[in-house]
Amino acid sequence: MLTIAIPQLYCGASGKRGAYNRQEVGLARAFAALGCRAVVLYPAPGAAAPETECPAPGVKVLYLPARAWRVNAFYQSWQPLLDEQVDAVHVMGDNSLGVPGLYRFCRRHGIFFYSQLGALRSQSGSAAIRAAMDLLCRRNLAIYRRTPSFAKTAAVQRELEELRVPCAGVLPVGLDTAIIPAITAPRAALRAQLGLAENAKYILFVGRLDAYKRPLDVAAVLAALPADWQAVVIGQGSLADELHRAMDAAGLAGRWRHIPQLPNAQVHAYYHACDVFLNCNDREIFGMSLLEAMYAGCVPVARHAPGPDEIIEDGVSGFLVGPAQGDTDALAAAAVRAAGAPAMAAAAKRRIRTHFLWRNSAERALRMLRQKGVGTHGQ
Numbered sequence: 238m239l240t241i242a243i244p245q246l247y248c249g250a251s252g253k254r255g256a257y258n259r260q261e262v263g264l265a266r267a268f269a270a271l272g273c274r275a276v277v278l279y280p281a282p283g284a285a286a287p288e289t290e291c292p293a294p295g296v297k298v299l300y301l302p303a304r305a306w307r308v309n310a311f312y313q314s315w316q317p318l319l320d321e322q323v324d325a326v327h328v329m330g331d332n333s334l335g336v337p338g339l340y341r342f343c344r345r346h347g348i349f350f351y352s353q354l355g356a357l358r359s360q361s362g363s364a365a366i367r368a369a370m371d372l373l374c375r376r377n378l379a380i381y382r383r384t385p386s387f388a389k390t391a392a393v394q395r396e397l398e399e400l401r402v403p404c405a406g407v408l409p410v411g412l413d414t415a416i417i418p419a420i421t422a423p424r425a426a427l428r429a430q431l432g433l434a435e436n437a438k439y440i441l442f443v444g445r446l447d448a449y450k451r452p453l454d455v456a457a458v459l460a461a462l463p464a465d466w467q468a469v470v471i472g473q474g475s476l477a478d479e480l481h482r483a484m485d486a487a488g489l490a491g492r493w494r495h496i497p498q499l500p501n502a503q504v505h506a507y508y509h510a511c512d513v514f515l516n517c518n519d520r521e522i523f524g525m526s527l528l529e530a531m532y533a534g535c536v537p538v539a540r541h542a543p544g545p546d547e548i549i550e551d552g553v554s555g556f557l558v559g560p561a562q563g564d565t566d567a568l569a570a571a572a573v574r575a576a577g578a579p580a581m582a583a584a585a586k587r588r589i590r591t592h593f594l595w596r597n598s599a600e601r602a603l604r605m606l607r608q609k610g611v612g613t614h615g616q
Contacts, residue, residue, distance in 0.1 A: 238272070238273065238274050239272075239273045239274070239324050239325070239603075239606065239611065239612035240273065240274040240275070240276065240321060240322055240323050240324050240325075240612075241265075241268050241273055241274070241275050241276070241323070241324065241325050241326070241327055241606075242275075242276045242277075242278060242318055242321065242323040242325070242326045242327070242348075243261040243264055243265055243275065243276070243277045243278070243326070243327045243328075243329075244277075244278040244312075244326060244328065244339065245261055245277070245278060245279045245280060245310065245329075246280075246309070246310050246328070246329075246330045246333035246335040246336065246339070247308055247309070247310065247333060248280050248282060248303070248305040248306075248307075248308055248309060248310035249308050253279075254290065254300065257416070257501045258413060258416060258501070258525055259277075259413075260329065260410060261277045261279070261329070262277055262292055262296070262298065262413065263411065263412070263413030263415075263416075263595045264327065264411070264595050264598065264599060265277050265293075265296045265298075266292070266293050266296055266413060266415055266595065267411070267413075267594075267595035267596045267598070267599035268295075268599050268602075268603070269293060269294060269295030269296050270295075270596065270599075271596070271599055271600065271603060273295070273603070274295050274297075275295060275296050275297070276296075276297045276298075276299065276317075276321045276323060277296070277297070277298045277299070278299050278301055278312070278317065279298065279299070279300050279301070280300075280301060280303035280305065280310035280311075280312060281300040281301055281302060281303060282302075282303050282304060282305040282310070283302075284300060284301070284302045284303075285302065286302070287299055287300065287301050287302070287317070288300040293415065297321070299317055301313070301314075301317060306334070309333055309334040309335060310333075310335055311334070311335050311338070312335070315338075315339065315342040318342070318343070318346070318348060319346060323348055324348065324349060324606075324611055324612040325348065325349035325350070325351065325606055325611050325612070326339065326343055326348055326349070326350055326351075327351065327352075327353060327602065328350065328351065328352045328353070329352070329353050329354070329355065330352060330354075330377065331354055331355055331356050331357060331377075332356070332357055332373070332374040332377055333377070334373060336376070336377045336380060337376045337377065337380065340380045340384070349606070349609065349611045350380075350384050351384055351385040351386070351387070351405075351602075351605070351606075352381055352384065352385070352386045352387065353387045353388075353389060353408050353598075353602075354381070354386055354387065354388055354389060354393055354397065355389040355390075355393060355410070355522060355523065356393065356396075356522060357374060357377070357378070357393075357396060357397070357400065378400055378402060381397070381402045382401065382402050382403065385405045385605060385609075386402055386403070386404060386405055387404070387405045387406055387407065387408035387601075387602070388404050388406070388407050388408070389407070389408065389409055389410055389523060390407065390409065390522075390523065390543050390544060390546075390547040391407055391543075391546070391547055392543035392546070392547070393543070394406075394407055405605060406601070407547075408598045408601055408602060409523075409547065409548075409592065409593055409597075409598060410523050410525070410528075410593070410598075411528075411593050411594045411595035411596070411597060411598050412525075412528050412529065412532055412589060412593060412594050412595065413595055414594060414595075416501075417505060417529070417532065418502045418505050420505060420506060420509050420533070422509075424509065424510055427506055427509055427510040428510050430506070431506060431507065431510055433467075433469075433510055433511075434467065436465070437465055437466065437467045438462075438463075438465055438466045438467070438512050438513075438572075438576050439466070439467050439468065439469055439510070439511040439512050439513070440455070440458065440459065440462070440466065440467075440468045440469075440511065440512070440513045440514075440515045440538075440572055441468075441469050441470075441471070441507055441508065441511035441513065441514050441515065441530065441535060442455050442468065442469070442470045442471070442472070442514075442515050442517070443471045443472060443504060443507075443514075443526040443530070444471075444472050444516075444518075444526060445472055445473070445474040446470070446472050446473055446474030446475065446476045446477045446480060447474040447475050447476060448475070448476065449518060449520060450472075450474075450517065450518050451517035451518055451519070452470065452472070452474070452476055452480055452517065453476060453479060453480055453483050454517040454565050454568070455468055455470055455480065455493075455515060455517065456480060456483035456484050456487055456489060457483075457487075457565035458515060458517075458565050458568045458569045458572065459484075459487075459489055459492060459493060459569075460487045460488075460489060461565060461566050461568075461569035461570075462569045462572060462573065463573075464492075466492070466572075467492045467493060467494075468489075468492065468493040468494070469493070469494050469496065469507055469511060470493065470494070470495045470496070471496045471499055471504060471507065472497070473497040473498060477495070477497065480495070481495070504529075505529065505533060508529055508530045508532075508533035508534075508535045509533045509534065509535070511535050512535070512536065512572075512575070512576040513535065513536050513537070513538055513572045513575050513576055514526075514527065514530035514531070514535040514536065514537045514538070515537075515538055515539075515568065515572070516537060516538070516539035516540065516542075516545055517539075517540060517568070518540065518542060519540040519541065519542050519559065519560035520542055520543075521539070521540075521542035521543065521544040521545055522542075522543055522544055523543070523544035523547075523548075524539075524544040524545060524548065527539065527544065527545060527548055527549075528548065528589055528593050530585075531548070531549075531554065531555070531585035531586065531588060531589045532585075532586060532589045532590070533586075534582040534583070534585060534586050535582070535585070536554075536555055536556075536575040536576070536578070536581045536582055536585055537549055537554075537555035537556070537575075537585065538555060538556045538558065538568055538571045538572050538575055539555065539556075539557055539558070540557070540558055540559050540560045540564070540568070541557050541558070541559060541560060542560075545557060548588070548589075548593065549588075550584070550588060553581070553584050553588075554581065554584040554585040554587070554588040555575065555581065555585055556571035556574065556575055558571050
């Protein structure tokens with residue numbers, strides 16, 4: 238049986254036990270469903286010994302002692318890859334500083350190394366840190382030029398080409414359907430449960446209320462919509478108070494609901510209950526909430542950005558707008574069009590089920606591994 242390891246080289250909140258929608262676990266479940274064995278490695282700074290979790294048949298999660306520097310994780314040892322008899326590592330390393338050490342270990346022990354890349358240039362707000370990280374990333378680029386490297390989006394594929402890294406193709410992030418609740422109630426029943434007006438039209442915003450997500454634009458979009466439109470905003474962040482003030486100033490206090498925090502299973506009820514999902518971020522790298530909304534049939538209206546451009550078929554499974562100065566009117570107009578196109582909801586669902594489930598990406602990665610002979614007759 239082919240054994241694939243998925244190590245996390247980022248040291249942050251996303252891989253912590255109990256965290257929602259962990260990409261590595263979702264991909265591992267997909268590999269296991271296709272007959273592989275999958276091992277996920279998460280760094281556990283300060284831990285004295287490894288801990289194990291088994292979230293699904295064929296999936297093992299290891300929390301391993303590690304050191305952390307900023308968001309970079311450095312494992313004390315890669316020996317677990319040998320203990321688990323790993324055939325290949327699926328690395329989402331981007332510009333992580335731990336990539337070279339992992340690659341050297343794999344090369345030394347005959348473990349096949351390949352990557353799924355989401356960004357290579359640093360996203361830090363500090364120019365000095367960006368320059369330093371981009372300089373250090375040259376070591377990673379040398380590795381990606383020698384090993385199969387998939388891009389998470391077409392935009393990253395173009396970036397790889399600019400950096401002279403041969404790209405094995407686009408391998409997008411996917412939804413982990415195991416963590417998505419089955420919601421079969423009609424929209425009217427859901428709205429009654431959630432206390433939403435049955436006959437209103439709703440735009441939904443889910444995400445951090447921080448500047449990069451541009452949440453204040455929700456007020457401008459809602460103000461440009463007819464009076465029978467309302468908004469639901471789920472999220473918290475530094476601009477929460479300012480968003481409340483913007484809504485009040487526009488006379489919209491009675492037309493929106495702010496929910497700072499909500500269990501993820503309940504967020505899905507709002508995806509099903511609302512008409513349009515609004516994504517205002519013009520630098521969205523991908524957008525997991527966008528995938529979830531479309532999976533539920535909530536039609537997306539988004540600004541052009543790498544993630545939405547990859548996910549949405551403009552005019553078919555949603556609408557793409559701008560970005561441009563004063564484009565909130567265009568976002569509002571697109572919302573009206575989206576709510577008036579019932580077939581678009583079905584197209585949004587179909588788009589995600591066909592292209593953006595983890596199973597889709599796992600199947601493509603396995604085809605590459607079989608072509609390389611991994612786990613059969615050596616690498």
